[in-house]
Amino acid sequence: MKISVIGAGNVGATCAEVIAHRRIASEIVLLDIREGFAEGKALDMMQTATLNGFNTRISGSTNDYSKTAGSSVVVITSGIPRKPGMTREELIGINAGIVKSVSENVLSHSPDAVIVVVSNPMDTMTYLALRDSKLPKNRIIGMGGILDSSRFKCYLSLALNAPPSDISGMVIGGHGDTTMIPLTRLANYNGVPVSQFLSAEALQKVAADTMVGGATLTGLLGTSAWYAPGAAVGALVDSIVNDQKKLFPCCVYLDGEYGQKDICIGVPVIVGKNGWEKIVDIKLTADEQAAFNKSAEAVRSMNSVLATLTA
DSSP: OEEEEEOOSHHHHHHHHHHHHTTOOSEEEEEESSTTHHHHHHHHHHTTHHHHTOOOEEEEEESOGGGGTTOSEEEEOOSOOOOTTOOSGGGHHHHHHHHHHHHHHHHHHOTTOEEEEOSSSHHHHHHHHHHHHOOOGGGEEEOHHHHHHHHHHHHHHHHHTOOGGGEEOOEEEOSSTTTEEEOTTTOEETTEEGGGTSOHHHHHHHHHHHHTHHHHHHHHHSSOOOHHHHHHHHHHHHHHHTTOOEEEEEEEEEESGGGOEEEEEEEEEEEETTEEEEEOOOOOOHHHHHHHHHHHHHHHHHHHHHHHHHO
8 A cells, every 4th residue: 555745844754754653554655846855754764663663665756756656645745834924825826836736747647546635725725636636526635624623622622631532523614714613512521512611711712722723833833833734644544545434524525515515625524445435414503604604705715816826
């Protein structure tokens, strides 16, 4: 089983490392446009194999997509990272061209691959990858909702002073600071609604902290985060490769579901060997649906910018 990760920066390299540590694939190919960069990252990781107990073979390639041939899953992390003060929308002009080129090159060598999109702005890049690849919609998945939900559960566990493994929660909508929707109503502490432990004000703060979770890290680090995104990709790839049927919030194409059409945005889906296999209807309240509709409008606004750039 071969997995390819396009982009060997912090996020891409962490994706490869997590996939290796989880023993998901027998082979990982890490590709980057910088001469020797992916090769160096791959060799460094391979030198940890006996120490960390994995047998996955990791190799690097400088822009030679033939090395990715026959991949079951391809993870696209390529693009410039968000810098302090930069919105995801500002990334469109540069990253759209990168994602389009990467998608074409990847599919020429791995036409049956499931594509996982990490590049920002993720909802728009997922839509672009689907539009230009002409692949079945279930084979293009944006990772963002898994990452946002992980951050949501982190903030909930801190507010509750509870083990993270006891916390369940989900974020839907766009993968953006003002477009994501933490579903506090459905969050629970080992099956008990978190509203029994936290005040409405505390829950509002958790939701607000979640929404700026990426921007907070960008401000602290001076660049985009990588540990949590890499772990989110690892969990998603694991569910695909091992047909786990995990329920994850992911950015997928809607055709009437949740009242939206012709858009890629985060909703709960079942993920297995064919990519995303089923959209799960969680019956939003009127307020939640209104927030989702507003989020979809914002994503469409970004998509309209994409349309002018790629016309």
